Amino acid sequence: MCQLLGMNCNVPTDICFSFTGFACRGGRTDHHSDGWGIAFFEEKGSRLFLDYLPSAQSPVAQLVQQYPIKSKSVIAHIRKATQGEVSLANTHPFQREIWGQYWIFAHNGDLNNLPAIRGEYYRPVGSTDSEHAFCLILEHLRQHFSQAPSLTQLAAVLKDFVPHLAQHGIFNFMLSNGDWLFAHCSTKLHYIIRQAPFAVAQLVDEDVSIDFSEVTTPEDRVAVIATLPLTTNETWHAMQAGEMVYFCEGQVTHVLLPNTL
Numbered sequence: 001m002c003q004l005l006g007m008n009c010n011v012p013t014d015i016c017f018s019f020t021g022f023a024c025r026g027g028r029t030d031h032h033s034d035g036w037g038i039a040f041f042e043e044k045g046s047r048l049f050l051d052y053l054p055s056a057q058s059p060v061a062q063l064v065q066q067y068p069i070k071s072k073s074v075i076a077h078i079r080k081a082t083q084g085e086v087s088l089a090n091t092h093p094f095q096r097e098i099w100g101q102y103w104i105f106a107h108n109g110d111l112n113n114l115p116a117i118r119g120e121y122y123r124p125v126g127s128t129d130s131e132h133a134f135c136l137i138l139e140h141l142r143q144h145f146s147q148a149p150s151l152t153q154l155a156a157v158l159k160d161f162v163p164h165l166a167q168h169g170i171f172n173f174m175l176s177n178g179d180w181l182f183a184h185c186s187t188k189l190h191y192i193i194r195q196a197p198f199a200v201a202q203l204v205d206e207d208v209s210i211d212f213s214e215v216t217t218p219e220d221r222v223a224v225i226a227t228l229p230l231t232t233n234e235t236w237h238a239m240q241a242g243e244m245v246y247f248c249e250g251q252v253t254h255v256l257l258p259n260t261l
Contacts, residue, residue: 002108005076006174006225008181008247012070021203021230026055026078029205035091038076039104041178046102050091073176077106089126099148101177105134109170181247185239191225201231221250
């Protein structure tokens, strides 16, 4: 199946180091070779790069690795297709507008027999179960809120709705509006919070290391979320099946454990 990468920070930060290792898994160190994508939030705007080529071979992925775009929230995805052909329309992350905000979504897993979308605002462009699930989530949120809710209000609605979708299969996903990043685990998802004192990190998939103390300030805080740990010498937290974690300003702000969902 696919793999996910996310980042949420308290200051705009580039994801070049993490993405360099992550991109290797798209056809070189792993078999996720059915396309890739990455979305960067910049204030109210977003940059979205998509390619149906494997990320390990994509000139666009090479550009992203060398282009230090700074963002407070990033979601990336490398695809191993389970539903839908290999095409740009089926490449994650997906983007939609709600309440005057861009929202980005990416999914790792396989969902079957999802309910029909009964609202009037969101429809999939492609043919994936993932985009269908994203549209279901947005329709559900729009029915509950006519304007942007608080994090507490949003968490209360998602904690009731997400398990209904997760019953249809494997539902590891990330969802962000640029301020908050939500990560839901069905099978595998890990995260790390990098903050002072910063140290050297070594990638798993590439012979590349970085001394974060040389490229950060003591006030910086960065949360990195990935399907599997990206580094060999850091301690990553493994999420539980059914757990949902909300990140804001580079730290965990809310955790919904499986027995509370």
